[in-house]
Amino acid sequence: AQKVTQAQTEISVVEKEDVTLDCVYETRDTTYYLFWYKQPPSGELVFLIRRNSFDEQNEISGRYSWNFQKSTSSFNFTITASQVVDSAVYFCAPTGGYNKLIFGAGTRLAVHP
Amino acid sequence: ETGVTQTPRHLVMGMTNKKSLKCEQHLGHNAMYWYKQSAKKPLELMFVYSLEERVENNSVPSRFSPECPNSSHLFLHLHTLQPEDSALYLCASSQDFWRGNIQYFGAGTRLSVL
Numbered sequence: 001a002q003k004v005t006q007a008q009t010e011i012s013v014v015e016k017e018d019v020t021l022d023c024v025y026e027t028r029d030t031t032y033y034l035f036w037y038k039q040p041p042s043g044e045l046v047f048l049i050r051r052n053s054f055d056e057q058n059e060i061s062g063r064y065s066w067n068f069q070k071s072t073s074s075f076n077f078t079i080t081a082s083q084v085v086d087s088a089v090y091f092c093a094p095t096g097g098y099n100k101l102i103f104g105a106g107t108r109l110a111v112h113p
Numbered sequence: 114e115t116g117v118t119q120t121p122r123h124l125v126m127g128m129t130n131k132k133s134l135k136c137e138q139h140l141g142h143n144a145m146y147w148y149k150q151s152a153k154k155p156l157e158l159m160f161v162y163s164l165e166e167r168v169e170n171n172s173v174p175s176r177f178s179p180e181c182p183n184s185s186h187l188f189l190h191l192h193t194l195q196p197e198d199s200a201l202y203l204c205a206s207s208q209d210f211w212r213g214n215i216q217y218f219g220a221g222t223r224l225s226v227l
Contacts, residue, residue, distance in 0.1 A: 001178070004155075006139075006153045008194065032212065033212055033213040035215075037218075040210070041205075041222070042220055043201060043220045043221040044115060044117075044203075044218050044220040045156075045203065046115070046216040046218075047215050047216070047217065050215060052213060058140060064223075091156065093144050095212045095213060098168060098169065098212060098215070099144065099161070099207060099209075099210045099211060099212050099213070099214050100158050100161070100169065101148075101156075101158065101185065101216060103155045103156035103157070104123065104155060
């Protein structure tokens, strides 16, 4: 079965610290996509990044970067120089089936001033 | 503002009531989704519509009845719900329903069933 494990339930950091959110997934598909979404207290899920399984090049986008390792089924997400506005629940989600997002339990990030 | 609007934002209903949740997208997308987020389970997909046709029903009880009259609007009709149906219901849309399309979410409707 397809499954996502976000082992870190809650992370607390002080502003300007770097923080890495871990994600390990299981999938039976040979090609797939991976997403990270953020859910602030207002409730809506905000798209952050998308990665396909056949390109393992890691990238940086502003303060966000990610490390995709297909061999270990991991897709970790890093925020550099965290800010209070980054406080939210972060979800890792591979796709299954058509465009079905398989969500993990999420990691709650609290950034303190 | 993601271009996906959900109404109402909050809803309280009794188990014998009938109510509807509404979702509207202004992104010109062809696929729309309903997700459920409860306190005890991860976000889970309920329904997927593509060009007004249902393409996936993720074993959802019949007391939830979706409707997609056009590609911009999606409804979730609710009747005889149970207290365990209390949750945040999120709507999303994407260009189409092929794998990898980015889904854009609304702010959700927080439903309480008494």
